[in-house]
Amino acid sequence: xxxxxxxxxxTTPVHDEVIKAMVPVYQTIYGNPSSVHQFGRxxxxxxxxxxxxxxxxxGAKEKEIVFTSGGTEADNLAIIGxxxxxxxxxxxxxxxxxxxxxxxxxxxxxxxxxxxxxYLPVYEDGCIRIEDLEASLREDTILVSIMMVNNETGAxxxxxxxxxLLASHQAYCxxxxxxxxxxxxxxxxxxxxxLLAVSSHKINGPKGVGFLYIREGTPMQSLAHGGEQxxxxxxxxxxxxxxxxxxxxxxLTETDRTERKERYGHYxxxxxxxxxxxxxxFQINGIESQTIETIVNISFPNMNxxxxxxxxxxxxxxxxxxxxxxxxxxxPSHVLTAMYGNGDARTVNSVRFSFGIxxxxxxxxxxxxxxxxxxxxxx
Amino acid sequence: xxxxxxxxxxxGMSGGVDSSVAALLLKQQGYDVVGIFMKNWDDTDENGxxxxxxxxDDVIRVCNQLDIPYYAVNFEKQYWDKVFTYFLDEYKxxxxxxxxxxxxxxxxxxxxxxxxxxxxADYLATGHYAQVREVNGSYEMLRGIDDNKDQTYxxxxxxxxxLAKVMFPLGHMEKKQVRQIAEENDLATAKKxxxxxxxxxxxxxxxxxxxxxLPAQPGTMQTLEGDVKGKHDxxxxxxxxxxxxxxxxxxxxxxxxxxxxxxxxVLYVGQGYHHEALYSDGLIAxxxxxxxxxxxxxGFECTAKFRYRQGDxxxxxxxxxxxKWKVDFHDPERAVTPGQAVVFYEGEVCLGxxxxxxxxxxxxxxxxxx
Numbered sequence: 105x106x107x108x109x110x111x112x113x114x115t116t117p118v119h120d121e122v123i124k125a126m127v128p129v130y131q132t133i134y135g136n137p138s139s140v141h142q143f144g145r146x147x148x149x150x151x152x153x154x155x156x157x158x159x160x161x162x163g164a165k166e167k168e169i170v171f172t173s174g175g176t177e178a179d180n181l182a183i184i185g186x187x188x189x190x191x192x193x194x195x196x197x198x199x200x201x202x203x204x205x206x207x208x209x210x211x212x213x214x215x216x217x218x219x220x221x222x223y224l225p226v227y228e229d230g231c232i233r234i235e236d237l238e239a240s241l242r243e244d245t246i247l248v249s250i251m252m253v254n255n256e257t258g259a260x261x262x263x264x265x266x267x268x269l270l271a272s273h274q275a276y277c278x279x280x281x282x283x284x285x286x287x288x289x290x291x292x293x294x295x296x297x298x299l300l301a302v303s304s305h306k307i308n309g310p311k312g313v314g315f316l317y318i319r320e321g322t323p324m325q326s327l328a329h330g331g332e333q334x335x336x337x338x339x340x341x342x343x344x345x346x347x348x349x350x351x352x353x354x355x356l357t358e359t360d361r362t363e364r365k366e367r368y369g370h371y372x373x374x375x376x377x378x379x380x381x382x383x384x385x386f387q388i389n390g391i392e393s394q395t396i397e398t399i400v401n402i403s404f405p406n407m408n409x410x411x412x413x414x415x416x417x418x419x420x421x422x423x424x425x426x427x428x429x430x431x432x433x434x435x436p437s438h439v440l441t442a443m444y445g446n447g448d449a450r451t452v453n454s455v456r457f458s459f460g461i462x463x464x465x466x467x468x469x470x471x472x473x474x475x476x477x478x479x480x481x482x483x
Numbered sequence: 484x485x486x487x488x489x490x491x492x493x494x495g496m497s498g499g500v501d502s503s504v505a506a507l508l509l510k511q512q513g514y515d516v517v518g519i520f521m522k523n524w525d526d527t528d529e530n531g532x533x534x535x536x537x538x539x540d541d542v543i544r545v546c547n548q549l550d551i552p553y554y555a556v557n558f559e560k561q562y563w564d565k566v567f568t569y570f571l572d573e574y575k576x577x578x579x580x581x582x583x584x585x586x587x588x589x590x591x592x593x594x595x596x597x598x599x600x601x602x603x604a605d606y607l608a609t610g611h612y613a614q615v616r617e618v619n620g621s622y623e624m625l626r627g628i629d630d631n632k633d634q635t636y637x638x639x640x641x642x643x644x645x646l647a648k649v650m651f652p653l654g655h656m657e658k659k660q661v662r663q664i665a666e667e668n669d670l671a672t673a674k675k676x677x678x679x680x681x682x683x684x685x686x687x688x689x690x691x692x693x694x695x696x697l698p699a700q701p702g703t704m705q706t707l708e709g710d711v712k713g714k715h716d717x718x719x720x721x722x723x724x725x726x727x728x729x730x731x732x733x734x735x736x737x738x739x740x741x742x743x744x745x746x747x748x749v750l751y752v753g754q755g756y757h758h759e760a761l762y763s764d765g766l767i768a769x770x771x772x773x774x775x776x777x778x779x780x781x782g783f784e785c786t787a788k789f790r791y792r793q794g795d796x797x798x799x800x801x802x803x804x805x806x807k808w809k810v811d812f813h814d815p816e817r818a819v820t821p822g823q824a825v826v827f828y829e830g831e832v833c834l835g836x837x838x839x840x841x842x843x844x845x846x847x848x849x850x851x852x853x
Contacts, residue, residue: 410554410555410556410557410598411556411598411601411602413554414519414554414556414602415601415602415603417552417554418517418552418602418603433520433522433555433556433557434557435557482601
């Protein structure tokens with residue numbers, strides 16, 4: 105059976121143009137950007153161009169961009185690096201219960217090392233409330249880390265209101281925008297945000313690359329020690345070919361953003377409509393109108409996520425529970441647990457579908473039909 | 484009958500060599516093979532290391548070698564409710580449970596079989612050493628041909644419905660052949676050590692493990708005549724016929740556990756491997772399962788095993804009604820233990836089994852065995 109990939113929130117196929125952009129870098133631009141000879145200068149040149157693209161894409165300055173090995177490293181640097189550099193001003197950090205583990209486990213690391221963490225609750229829409237954040241802010245709060253778009257549910261957090269609230273507070277504001285970047289317009293001149301984490305492989309770029317935006321003047325302690333790359337904020341020779349591929353992927357997100365948003369939104373609607381047409385018993389986790397176009401998280405009552413995902417895969421459908429695994433078996437989602445409470449059936453009967461460039465209308469429809477057959481067979 | 488390529492077989496894969504070879508053989512026979520790892524127990528230690536993760540890694544490596552899809556399924560809750568709770572409850576009343584029999588009955592060939600069928604499987608296969616034979620539309624379970632590995636003792640609770648859906652690809656093979664096939668095919672698990680002991684305890688010390696779940700109540704260790712010989716650490720740590728760990732010195736033959744008095748928390752000991760208190764001539768069993776669906780006859784002779792890897796003994800089985808069965812031994816048996824399984828055979832066919840509930844001597848229940 106033809107495989108259909110509905111797991112773009114996990115990773116995406118690399119765009120042909122990205123590959124085209126990377127090949128010559130491997131072939132000819134092999135210098136080390138820190139070297140003082142022509143080979144190094146050539147590499148430094150393409151690195152700077154990529155940095156400019158990254159900066160422009162969010163309205164930042166070039167020196168505010170630090171290339172990393174991906175979203176996880178960017179989140180870790182943002183959270184741990186900022187906390188360590190600012191602990192003289194306080195040791196209180198605020199985050200949410202629904203962060204990606206890259207952020208969640210980073211704050212937990214801080215917690216084990218003497219920091220105090222507030223984990224904001226979310227409601228059935230998967231979003232925090234500004235009042236809760238306001239009530240949690242303290243004089244010694246130094247960092248607030250809230251993701252823009254949740255990777256499991258697609259729920260969009262009220263980042264503008266969050267950043268406005270924090271504008272008059274000492275706390276630095278970090279946002280993991282891995283799922284938002286490339287679809288939502290994000291401009292650091294309009295948002296009072298100090299740190300943003302972005303990943304390349306979620307936007308059809310290569311794996312192993314990402315960037316962290318660090319607003320000028322934000323004290324930051326490096327976590328990787330070594331050379332003086334990335335303004336001493338991230339030691340290690342830059343992944344030049346990966347960064348060039350990432351640059352192309354960033355450029356591609358700008359060219360047809362509105363059209364792509366519409367297309368993915370249509371896929372989602374088509375998918376849901378097909379499930380309804382086939383009389384599948386399901387409900388959307390969160391509030392669909394408040395989620396990003398690419399992601400939908402669906403609960404199938406009386407089903408079990410392991411049986412669902414296995415059945416889906418055996419019929420060629422790639423989807424995900426979006427949550428952590430131990431020894432390959434699916435644990436209840438921490439995101440859905442935060443939304444619906446511990447032990448709620450939705451934490452163990454939900455599947456995330458995420459759309460992207462690997463899809464077309466026919467495939468999405470076909471996927472919904474195969475899924476309907478499975479659900480209707482199992483019930 | 485469907486062709487092999489249209490027949491989906493889910494193989495329960497543990498990450499061990501037996502289930503790896505079972506999957507390999509089915510793949511070679513052309514079946515649509517799917518490997519599934521069951522996670523029944525969370526043994527993550529303080530360093531975050533979990534043997535299940537390592538075992539699943541082996542499943543992944545083997546499945547990739549065989550080019551079959553692999554998945555995992557979590558039955559920790561069911562295992563806790565159906566197997567581990569039973570396991571503790573039996574120890575609490577001084578018996579020696581058999582969690583492997585219960586795991587096969589409730590998890591592997593129930594919850595897991597249901598899971599496999601929900602995945603569109605026609606059959607569930609495992610690496611057990613046992614055989615299934617179809618005779619005129621019904622199914623018989625036969626011993627594995629490797630005498631030393633035959634696992635029908637643990638499979639005695641399987642029903643016709645289950646036998647109709649299972650495959651044991653290793654039943655007609657010797658263990659050393661299985662190892663050899665694994666090595667010839669360079670399977671990632673070819674040299675992996677066989678797991679020993681009860682799965683959730685693994686390599687750990689049994690006493691330490693049990694003490695995490697049940698409070699140990701030390702008490703008196705004495706002979707059946709009342710001579711106090713010392714202290715015991717808690718009745719649950721001892722089983723009938725056990726020699727190790729009693730710590731009784733002195734002259735004469737070694738000492739053995741011959742019984743337990745749960746009410747008074749007394750451990751009975753006696754001198755000599757063949758202490759007469761260890762011998763019995765019958766038992767009462769409950770929870771009988773007959774693999775054919777019904778008892779062979781209203782009272783019948785057959786052979787039986789009272790523990791794994793023991794030779795067969797001749798017995799006569801008589802129904803007592805109320806789900807109870809009387810089993811008379813043709814010759815006295817040593818250390819038959821309440822809580823363990825008695826499993827019945829006619830030649831190579833495993834007729835079924837039951838749980839040993841009471842031990843008899845000259846038609847009287849032995850009150851001192853717990």
